[in-house]
Amino acid sequence: MTEHMPPPLASGCRNTPVLKQRGQREVFCGLTGIIWLHRKIQDAFFLVVGSRTCAHLLQSAAGVMIFAEPRFGTAILEEADLAGLKDAQAELDRTVEELLARRPDIRQLFLVGSCPSEVIKLDLNRAAERLTQTYAPKVRVLEYSGSGIETTFTQGEDACLASMVPVLPATDERELIVVGALPDVVEDQMVALLTNLGIGPLRILPARTIEDEIAIGPNTVFALTQPFLGDTHAGLIRRGARHIPAPFPFGEEGTTAWLLAIAEEFDIAREVFDRVTEAPRRRARQAIQQAAAPLRDKSVFFFPDSQLEIPLARFLTRECGMTALEVGSPYIHDALHGPDLDLLPAGPQISEGQDVDLQLDRCRAAQPDLTVCGLGLANPLEAEGFATKWAIELVFTPVHFYEQAGDLAALFARPLRRKSILTVAAE
Amino acid sequence: MKLTVWTYEGPPHVGAMRVATGMKKLHYVLHAPQGDTYADLLFTMIERRDHRPPVTYTTFQARDLGADTAGLFKQACRDAYDRFQPEAIIVGASCTAELIQDDPGGLAETMGLPIPVIPLELPSYQRKENFGADETFFQLVKHLAKPQAKTERVSCNIIGPTALGFRHRDDVAEITNLLFELGIEVNVTAPMGATPSDIAQMGKAHFNVLLYPETGETAARHCEKEFDQPYTKIVPIGAGATHDFINEIRALSGSTAPLDRQALRQTWWSRSVDSTYLTGKRVFIFGDGTHVKAAARIARDEMGFEVAGLGCYNREYARDIRTIAKEFGVEPLITDDYLLVEKTIEALQPEMILGTQMERHIGKRLGIPCAVISAPVHVQDFPARYSPQMGFEGANVIFDTWIHPLVMGLEEHLLHMFREDFEFNDAAGPSHHGGHQPAGKAAAQVHQPATEAQSSVLSTGSDVAIWLAEAEKELKKIPFFVRGKARRNTETYATSQGLSEISVDTLYEAKAFYAR
Numbered sequence A: 001m002t003e004h005m006p007p008p009l010a011s012g013c014r015n016t017p018v019l020k021q022r023g024q025r026e027v028f029c030g031l032t033g034i035i036w037l038h039r040k041i042q043d044a045f046f047l048v049v050g051s052r053t054c055a056h057l058l059q060s061a062a063g064v065m066i067f068a069e070p071r072f073g074t075a076i077l078e079e080a081d082l083a084g085l086k087d088a089q090a091e092l093d094r095t096v097e098e099l100l101a102r103r104p105d106i107r108q109l110f111l112v113g114s115c116p117s118e119v120i121k122l123d124l125n126r127a128a129e130r131l132t133q134t135y136a137p138k139v140r141v142l143e144y145s146g147s148g149i150e151t152t153f154t155q156g157e158d159a160c161l162a163s164m165v166p167v168l169p170a171t172d173e174r175e176l177i178v179v180g181a182l183p184d185v186v187e188d189q190m191v192a193l194l195t196n197l198g199i200g201p202l203r204i205l206p207a208r209t210i211e212d213e214i215a216i217g218p219n220t221v222f223a224l225t226q227p228f229l230g231d232t233h234a235g236l237i238r239r240g241a242r243h244i245p246a247p248f249p250f251g252e253e254g255t256t257a258w259l260l261a262i263a264e265e266f267d268i269a270r271e272v273f274d275r276v277t278e279a280p281r282r283r284a285r286q287a288i289q290q291a292a293a294p295l296r297d298k299s300v301f302f303f304p305d306s307q308l309e310i311p312l313a314r315f316l317t318r319e320c321g322m323t324a325l326e327v328g329s330p331y332i333h334d335a336l337h338g339p340d341l342d343l344l345p346a347g348p349q350i351s352e353g354q355d356v357d358l359q360l361d362r363c364r365a366a367q368p369d370l371t372v373c374g375l376g377l378a379n380p381l382e383a384e385g386f387a388t389k390w391a392i393e394l395v396f397t398p399v400h401f402y403e404q405a406g407d408l409a410a411l412f413a414r415p416l417r418r419k420s421i422l423t424v425a426a427e
Numbered sequence B: 001m002k003l004t005v006w007t008y009e010g011p012p013h014v015g016a017m018r019v020a021t022g023m024k025k026l027h028y029v030l031h032a033p034q035g036d037t038y039a040d041l042l043f044t045m046i047e048r049r050d051h052r053p054p055v056t057y058t059t060f061q062a063r064d065l066g067a068d069t070a071g072l073f074k075q076a077c078r079d080a081y082d083r084f085q086p087e088a089i090i091v092g093a094s095c096t097a098e099l100i101q102d103d104p105g106g107l108a109e110t111m112g113l114p115i116p117v118i119p120l121e122l123p124s125y126q127r128k129e130n131f132g133a134d135e136t137f138f139q140l141v142k143h144l145a146k147p148q149a150k151t152e153r154v155s156c157n158i159i160g161p162t163a164l165g166f167r168h169r170d171d172v173a174e175i176t177n178l179l180f181e182l183g184i185e186v187n188v189t190a191p192m193g194a195t196p197s198d199i200a201q202m203g204k205a206h207f208n209v210l211l212y213p214e215t216g217e218t219a220a221r222h223c224e225k226e227f228d229q230p231y232t233k234i235v236p237i238g239a240g241a242t243h244d245f246i247n248e249i250r251a252l253s254g255s256t257a258p259l260d261r262q263a264l265r266q267t268w269w270s271r272s273v274d275s276t277y278l279t280g281k282r283v284f285i286f287g288d289g290t291h292v293k294a295a296a297r298i299a300r301d302e303m304g305f306e307v308a309g310l311g312c313y314n315r316e317y318a319r320d321i322r323t324i325a326k327e328f329g330v331e332p333l334i335t336d337d338y339l340l341v342e343k344t345i346e347a348l349q350p351e352m353i354l355g356t357q358m359e360r361h362i363g364k365r366l367g368i369p370c371a372v373i374s375a376p377v378h379v380q381d382f383p384a385r386y387s388p389q390m391g392f393e394g395a396n397v398i399f400d401t402w403i404h405p406l407v408m409g410l411e412e413h414l415l416h417m418f419r420e421d422f423e424f425n426d427a428a429g430p431s432h433h434g435g436h437q438p439a440g441k442a443a444a445q446v447h448q449p450a451t452e453a454q455s456s457v458l459s460t461g462s463d464v465a466i467w468l469a470e471a472e473k474e475l476k477k478i479p480f481f482v483r484g485k486a487r488r489n490t491e492t493y494a495t496s497q498g499l500s501e502i503s504v505d506t507l508y509e510a511k512a513f514y515a516r
Helices: A030-040 A052-062 A088-102 A115-119 A124-135 A155-167 A184-196 A230-238 A251-265 A270-291 A309-319 A334-343 A356-366 A375-383 A392-396 A402-421 B012-022 B034-046 B069-084 B095-100 B104-109 B129-144 B168-181 B213-227 B239-253 B266-271 B273-278 B289-303 B315-328 B338-348 B357-366 B391-403 B409-417 B439-447 B449-460 B469-476 B480-496 B504-513
Strands: A018-022 A044-050 A072-076 A108-113 A140-145 A175-179 A202-205 A220-224 A299-302 A323-329 A349-354 A370-373 A388-390 B002-004 B026-031 B055-057 B088-093 B117-119 B155-159 B185-190 B207-210 B282-287 B306-312 B332-334 B352-355 B370-372
Touching: A030 A044, A030 A052, A030 A072, A030 A155, A030 B034, A044 A052, A044 A088, A044 A115, A052 A072, A052 B012, A052 B034, A052 B095, A072 A088, A088 A108, A088 A124, A088 B002, A108 A124, A108 A155, A115 B095, A124 A140, A140 A155, A155 A202, A155 A230, A175 A184, A175 A230, A184 A202, A184 A251, A184 A270, A184 A402, A220 A230, A220 A251, A230 A334, A251 A270, A251 A309, A251 A334, A251 A402, A270 A402, A270 B504, A299 A309, A299 A356, A309 A323, A309 A334, A309 A402, A323 A356, A349 A356, A356 A375, A370 A375, A370 A402, A375 A388, A375 B034, A388 A392, A388 A402, A402 B504, B012 B026, B012 B034, B012 B055, B012 B088, B012 B129, B012 B213, B026 B069, B026 B104, B034 B055, B055 B069, B069 B088, B069 B104, B088 B095, B088 B104, B088 B129, B104 B117, B117 B129, B129 B213, B155 B168, B155 B213, B168 B185, B168 B239, B168 B391, B207 B213, B207 B239, B213 B289, B213 B315, B239 B289, B239 B391, B266 B273, B266 B289, B266 B391, B282 B289, B282 B338, B282 B357, B289 B306, B289 B315, B289 B391, B306 B315, B306 B338, B315 B332, B332 B338, B338 B357, B352 B357, B357 B370, B370 B391, B469 B480, B469 B504, B480 B504
Parallel strands: A018 A349, A044 A072, A044 A108, A108 A140, A175 A202, A175 A220, A299 A323, A299 A370, A323 A349, A370 A388, B026 B055, B026 B088, B088 B117, B155 B185, B155 B207, B282 B306, B282 B352, B306 B332, B352 B370
Antiparallel strands: A072 B002
């Protein structure tokens, strides 16, 4: 089975100097994570305590108005709340009462801090404790910040999961926790793979409902499926759990390395590992082979968005034959991103943070075949002749593990295929 | 604190962005935290703009709050000036920056930039998007435009259109053309398409054509007072309103130029006998004040509908809406609470909704057809084709748009005659709409999995592989819009492999086989 294992790299990107710039950051705030979290945790409601801007972001960024009454909303701060004419805590109690009366199905309520609530130092922690006492045991109230001054895009999910860690019950059982919100179908595939390897008991954070809740302790080991869970990682370690570092499960190689790290932790025999993974690995390689054809020998430039950039650059360069020119990430954590950086062939500029105007200058100078960027930049770059892939699709689409490896390659290939199909030029 | 699910308007700085993005050679420096940059995608995605909005955000973070956010703002201002070389800069704060009280206007003033720097005061916790656009445009006019000698030939300004406006692009083209036919030159169209130096020339016009009171009325009033420019009070949406608008223009300009009205087909389309079925259809109208006022008049006088209720979300127009509701003998609904609008519609049970994209969703849930007449905008409100709401062509477009969601006249009769018919029945929806599946039917499927599983076996026949229960379950996890394709591909694959049963593995083997 070693024939397809990652060859050790003479020079990966782990020690490459990182370009850090400070300027305009063209990124979402952490509130955006609510858009997938509220679908994933089925008995939770996310109440943003913020401004009209927060409500407008949630509404327009996701185009999620398909849901009749979604499990998220905004308690919009008004002039009277800010001027101290009304007691903000009492107002929050009233709003929550109104909400829970209308939505008796809610079992978990997340109070989500925003830029304005942070700046006026509205104490949501106190509010969550008080409200938990009021509504326990029926409803548990937690709080986290999704504000733009504290979090970038996917860090909202990190903050949400991290807020759940301290209240998880304790256990001394040796258990595996897999951390990260995945689409249900992908999660089921992952559970099947780990179960077939004989690994268990297996728990998942976030659980789909409060009833499926997990426990944690010194014999817990955990693996991350998303590269943006830095705070959750730290919180779990504080609870005594141990991290299994691994490349992230994107592509055939990433998935195999991720599974292997866990299998080794649980002393699973190599024959078993090979037997369980052989068929899906073959399928994944086949699917990538077909889907990645338009990507071969093409170059890619990543703007920072979701922290998925480094693992995806690893996938595109090693499994799809692309060359990375720049890999920008909003934040780089060595403990999380190190294993992927080790495998990413040296060459690309690694950058953290952003000055968007300077980065656009670099992108134009580099002339990449494919640019991965946010929605605000995609059409303007397309109009300049650059093929783009909107990064947000990568967090909304099932892309993890073997059976999605071909889809992941196809997501990147589609803009290039499309560019080659359309023969009538734009003006 | 106000619990909000969906909002009809964004915050006021988004209104300011609509002005800045509509204009050329103007730059907006916005003191705001990093997440506020989401607003760019309103323009680049919803409106499909091929340029970034001319906005520089300071994108301060928590660690900057204890330090020098004011310095950050000044740096952003200087960088924006150096890079973009605009003719003028507007500066302001978003909701969060308003709280830290850095006074962007005062800071920018001290920088000595060689261009006009216009400070905006947009109270984020009191006002909303339309106010932001209206106020921003007013400040631009106030700072840049000066009284001037009028043009020799009679001319006007067109004011109000912005970026991200509901059909503003096409309305401006339609009305510019109408004014041309009347022999009136357009001096400046603003904010959309204008530069700051164009705005400086606005005083030359003889009068103003105010197309969008929501975003241009304060500026129009200012021009009336300062430059002696009267402005039009009628918004030319609908055939009747367009006639009145033309008369208003003739009175303001003295134009007697003849007009060719052949392009107005709506009036005959509405009178032709096949439109009889529209008579007395009960409609509920909701949107911004201006579009609702216009729609009410069209509904009653030009379509022959019965107006069952109406309302608007922008309180600034509450008085107008109350007046018109009284005239129509209905209760006005002035609210920006989406749930209240839904409740009202549910209680009124109209046959059709003329609303915004939000009411379209309400209609979908309640099974009531809906046509969109007003902002807030959606990507569908920016069609590639020419599609104005104003003028003669606008009246034509509105006729088509409003009848499209309805079941057509003869079809309606067939539905009444053959209620149980497999093709013509209530649940089937209008025949010219593909893929229509009413909520009731979808729910029924969810509750009867056994029936569906059975039918899938029946439909497959003998030489086709049987789906194992696990695989069938897996298939259901695939989104409905590709599920059919996945089923077909897997079955074809299984057949080609000579398999008699389809397992989860077969499903994924097939998926890999067809991957591209």
